[in-house]
Amino acid sequence: MGRTDEELVEACQAGEASAFDGLVARWEDRIRGAAFRFLGSEEEARDVAQEAFLKAYRSLAGFKREARFSSWLYQIATNLCRDRLRRRKTRATVSLDEMEETGSVMVETGPGAQDRLLQMDLARTVRRAIESLPDEQREVVILKEYQDLTFLEIAQALDVPVSTVKTRLYRGLGQLRLRLEREGVRGAAPLPAPAP
Amino acid sequence: MDCERTGDEGLRADMMDVLYGEADSAARTRVGEHLEGCAACRGEMAALRGVRRDLRAWRVPATRPSFSPRGVYLPRWAAAAALLLIGFGATLGATGYDSLRRSLAAQEARAADLERRHQEEMRALQASIARVPGASFDPATLLAGIDARIDERLRESESRQAGRVDSRLAGWQKQVDAQRRVDMARVAASLSYLDGRHGQQLARTNELMGYVLETSARKR
Numbered sequence: 001m002g003r004t005d006e007e008l009v010e011a012c013q014a015g016e017a018s019a020f021d022g023l024v025a026r027w028e029d030r031i032r033g034a035a036f037r038f039l040g041s042e043e044e045a046r047d048v049a050q051e052a053f054l055k056a057y058r059s060l061a062g063f064k065r066e067a068r069f070s071s072w073l074y075q076i077a078t079n080l081c082r083d084r085l086r087r088r089k090t091r092a093t094v095s096l097d098e099m100e101e102t103g104s105v106m107v108e109t110g111p112g113a114q115d116r117l118l119q120m121d122l123a124r125t126v127r128r129a130i131e132s133l134p135d136e137q138r139e140v141v142i143l144k145e146y147q148d149l150t151f152l153e154i155a156q157a158l159d160v161p162v163s164t165v166k167t168r169l170y171r172g173l174g175q176l177r178l179r180l181e182r183e184g185v186r187g188a189a190p191l192p193a194p195a196p
Numbered sequence: 197m198d199c200e201r202t203g204d205e206g207l208r209a210d211m212m213d214v215l216y217g218e219a220d221s222a223a224r225t226r227v228g229e230h231l232e233g234c235a236a237c238r239g240e241m242a243a244l245r246g247v248r249r250d251l252r253a254w255r256v257p258a259t260r261p262s263f264s265p266r267g268v269y270l271p272r273w274a275a276a277a278a279l280l281l282i283g284f285g286a287t288l289g290a291t292g293y294d295s296l297r298r299s300l301a302a303q304e305a306r307a308a309d310l311e312r313r314h315q316e317e318m319r320a321l322q323a324s325i326a327r328v329p330g331a332s333f334d335p336a337t338l339l340a341g342i343d344a345r346i347d348e349r350l351r352e353s354e355s356r357q358a359g360r361v362d363s364r365l366a367g368w369q370k371q372v373d374a375q376r377r378v379d380m381a382r383v384a385a386s387l388s389y390l391d392g393r394h395g396q397q398l399a400r401t402n403e404l405m406g407y408v409l410e411t412s413a414r415k416r
Contacts, residue, residue, distance in 0.1 A: 032256070033256040036256050037254075037256065045256075119253055122250065122253040123253045123254045123255070126250055126251055126253050126254040127254050130251075130254070141251075144216065145248065145251050146251075146254075146256075150218060151212070151213075151216075151218060163205070163209060166208065166209040166212040166213075167205065167208065167209070169212055170208045170209075170211070170212055173244050173247055173248075174244075176247050176251070177243050177244065177246075177247045180247060180250055185250055
């Protein structure tokens with residue numbers, strides 16, 4: 001059985017540099033995935049993941065293990081994404097449409113082309129809806145929906161109270177619901193109330 | 197129909213816990229009791245579950261890892277830049293080699309042309325010498341004559357230099373001899389002077405001794 005994050009971190013801090021390999025192998029895909037959803041760019045997501053691990057490795061000696069390593073790593077990655085998003089405001093950005101045209105979007109593969117087209121259309125709509133959210137809500141939605149972090153982990157990663165995380169998520173989901181309904185996405189429509 | 201507890205943050209938090217499976221039994225009970233009597237919140241919970249299903253449509257493309265303990269994978273732009281650099285370098289190298297090859301070939305052609313022109317000039321010169329009546333041209337003979345003249349000049353020069361050296365040595369020898377004679381004369385004069393003083397001193401001493409002996413004899 002593999003070592004836990006805490007054990008790997010402790011080994012790294014004790015001088016076993018190779019233990020960091022285990023942390024990278026465990027978290028690299030998820031950090032890159034989060035960065036991709038924050039930034040909408042595969043290249044930038046890879047850069048951010050790389051930079052986040054480098055930062056974590058350099059700062060590992062000072063990591064006090066009060067929070068989970070994953071939360072700390074997500075915090076680093078989230079801050080890197082925020083920096084990039086801030087810089088984007090002053091220059092041209094890569095649009096979601098552009099990324100979709102280059103094939104960066106992966107959707108559910110169905111048995112037929114029509115299903116794939118429908119999935120691509122839904123994926124595009126979802127991306128646009130998420131992109132339209134305020135930054136605070138978008139971060140929480142991404143970390144919860146796509147990274148499957150607990151509320152506590154998200155709170156640690158974003159350095160906010162758990163109650164704030166839940167409030168932001170609730171509002172974010174509400175915004176997404178409205179947006180998706182406007183786009184005609186059926187899943188967001190309320191299901192018929194069960195018979196009493 | 198709206199919920200009577202629309203602004204209840206606690207209920208919303210409980211609903212989020214239930215929606216994401218993080219609710220404890222107490223929270224599940226609270227939410228369940230509320231949903232039984234609130235159609236708006238039941239509809240909202242159902243809608244939020246639908247939103248969660250829709251959100252799954254957006255997937256992250258699977259790519260190579262960006263960080264490796266044994267190295268860092270290049271982003272696409274960096275890889276493209278590297279390829280461009282390699283291509284540029286290869287092109288530059290090929291161009292440079294081709295340019296160097298062309299330059300060498302041109303130099304070779306120029307050298308061959310120069311050699312050809314020199315040979316032509318040499319042949320023309322030989323032909324013009326041959327046209328002079330009674331003249332003959334033999335490079336070996338010409339060079340031998342030049343060498344002989346050079347050797348003769350060298351010998352004459354060496355002879356002149358040797359003569360000048362001998363003359364200087366003879367003059368220097370004369371000066372040394374004259375100086376030696378002068379010095380010897382000075383030494384002789386000094387010795388004579390010393391001898392003279394010594395003689396006077398001796399005579400005076402003898403005179404004093406005679407006087408002392410004479411005085412002593414008279415006292416006795």
